[in-house]
Amino acid sequence: MLQDLVKRVKQAFDRFIKGDKNGKRSGKPRFKGKHRYRTFTYPQGSLDWVKGNRVRLPKIGWVRFVRHRPLPEGFSVKTVSISQKADGWYVTFSLENKSVPAQPTVDIEPTEANxxxxxxxxxxxxxxxxxxxxxxxxxxxxxxxxxxxxxxxxxxxxxxxxxxxxxxxxxxxxxxxxxxxxxxxxxxxxxxxxxxxxxxxxxxxxxxxxxxxxxxxxxxxxxxxxxxxxxxxxxxxxxxxxxxxxxxxxxxxxxxxxxxxxxxxxNPAGTSQHCAICLNRVPKGLSERWHDCPDCGASMPRDVNSGLLIQKVGLDVASLKNAKPRSKRSGRRSPRCTA
Ligand SMILES: [Zn+2]
Incomplete structure (x- = not known):
């Protein structure tokens, strides 16, 4: 368990000095008193620790727990974490099976239908x-x-x-x-x-x-x-x-x-300011909840229009950067449907 503690201290200092993977730095590490230390981890658990609805934790002994599902076959126990939540203590087993690929690759060609x-x-x-x-x-x-x-x-x-x-x-x-x-x-x-x-x-x-x-x-x-x-x-x-x-x-x-x-x-840029049907620019304030296109007559809730545009941008059939700005002649400023 002390191995895990050292790991945590190192991580806290790394985040303070170098920052996380996005380069975002955390505050200076401070002392963690016993009331803020709500989780502890055994880095090397074992399948032998679990017998039915009891788990044997080193230095603590056998502890009964509510097992919400059986441990699956063919897996070995890696780490065992104990955490305190508002309604009690929880035990988490992380399992490993070497025959299971870590990140299954999904290869689906997106179309308008799927x-x-x-x-x-x-x-x-x-x-x-x-x-x-x-x-x-x-x-x-x-x-x-x-x-x-x-x-x-x-x-x-x-x-x-x-x-x-x-x-x-x-x-x-x-x-x-x-x-x-x-x-x-x-x-x-x-x-x-x-x-x-x-x-x-x-x-x-x-x-x-x-x-x-x-x-x-x-x-x-x-x-x-x-x-x-x-x-x-x-x-x-x-x-x-x-x-x-x-x-x-x-x-x-x-x-x-x-x-x-x-x-x-x-990238959501422009997905609320263009028409999903004709791709012309239809500027809207935040309070305008309905999309009414003066050019092609499309009429739908503002967010459904955005959803359609997000699909089109994702499918690469619409590029909003090159969408031509709406012509100035039809500068309709009258209040639109606000229902
Ligand atoms: Zn339109």
Missing amino acids: SIGVDAGLEYFMACSNGQTKVPPKFYRQAEEKLGRLQAKRDARSKGSKPRRKLNARIAKLHQRIARQRKQWHFETANELLEKADVIFVEDLKVSNLSRRNPAKQAEDGTFLPNGQSAKSGLNKSFADAGIAQFLNEILPFKAAKAGKKVVKV
Whole structure:
């Protein structure tokens, strides 16, 4: 176990000095007290450690656990990790079978029939090129009231007291529940999507950019002016609630690889500002939720239009960089359908 500890310290310093694989540097490593050290790993586990619903952990002994599925045949146990979560302790076995290829290669030629373009957003969690849309369930918003009540109750208790600790545990459990609801919904949504197509085009979304804080605005005399942050905080909360990044970057590719299908990231530049049918530029503000093309008469929800464009860009039948700007003569400025 001490081997793993050394590895963690090295990783913390590497991230501080050199940064991660994207060159992003983390903060200075600080002391990790026993309450922040919630996971420990045995780097060399063994199949002999597991007998039925019991596991023998070195220096601890036999511990009973809930085994949610049997260990598959032909695998050897590599590492064994113990982690503490809000509702208890978990044990994770990482398994290896040398005959299983590490990264199965998927070779599917995307066509218009076997692919689907997906625009992810807040109004619709997904808007697909086939016209299907999915509204995100707001698990966090639903639990917000209960969460607020618990937090107020906790804040009324004195620091370090037993009731406060108990309330903190209940708050942590509620957060865990919200995260699990969201995750399950993501898995179900990914399955639904993968049933419809072999290749899924998604936008290469940088959510960290979307949910960044607005810069502070200062007047000449040094006082702070409204910078729109409070309105944006509400939006950030919805972004986090929808969990778009987790879905697009982790869950969907994971499920696709398991099903032998493909997820392709597409540069989303211009996919909200062009018409998916005639590819002419149709500029829209963020508040305009409907796409009405004055040139070809296309009319559909804004995000479905984006989904179609993402598919077309992914299939390489549309290149938005070369799309000609819309002619100035038909500069229609009248309000469009906002329903
Ligand atoms: Zn058009």
